[in-house]
Amino acid sequence: MWLFFVGLLVACDSSQPKQAVGGAPVPMEFQAGEAKFTANCAACHGKQAAGTDHGPPLVHKIYEPNHHGDAAFQRAAANGVKAHHWEFGNMPKIEGATADDVDQIVKYVRWLQRQAGIQ
Numbered sequence: 001m002w003l004f005f006v007g008l009l010v011a012c013d014s015s016q017p018k019q020a021v022g023g024a025p026v027p028m029e030f031q032a033g034e035a036k037f038t039a040n041c042a043a044c045h046g047k048q049a050a051g052t053d054h055g056p057p058l059v060h061k062i063y064e065p066n067h068h069g070d071a072a073f074q075r076a077a078a079n080g081v082k083a084h085h086w087e088f089g090n091m092p093k094i095e096g097a098t099a100d101d102v103d104q105i106v107k108y109v110r111w112l113q114r115q116a117g118i119q
């Protein structure tokens with residue numbers, strides 16, 4: 001029993017590195033983008049951009065850099081998106097995210113995509 005509680009404490013230790021898809025820790029250089037993604041985008045696009053009931057995964061082949069370049073992310077955040085690939089409805093423009101924020105978010109999402117073999 002006692003050992004069980006110790007195990008729980010270890011499992012919940014928040015000093016553990018954050019894990020991404022496939023278990024790789026998020027590199028330092030992408031952690032600011034991760035925080036901005038979590039604050040502005042994750043409600044719909046999900047933790048680690050894996051998708052939710054309100055929005056599609058961005059770690060998905062259709063959002064690879066050649067099909068949805070970085071400009072598409074800037075446009076999406078600045079103007080919103082009319083539903084066209086999915087049936088989640090429209091994406092509203094994201095008031096809180098500046099172009100600089102989106103720039104960091106894109107770098108984080110591209111890193112997630114590379115982890116998943118999408119490039």
Ligand code: HEC
Binds near residue numbers: 043091
């Ligand atoms: C309120 C929910 C919601 C939030 C918050 C949200 N999105 Fe979206 N997003 C959507 C939905 C839904 C779509 C899919 C539209 C379609 O193609 O059907 C989408 C599509 C996109 C696309 C694809 C655009 C295209 O050209 O097809 C990008 C890129 C994107 N979102 C980025 C972001 C980023 C970056 C953030 C945070 C700054 C964000 N989204 C926040 C709901 C959301």
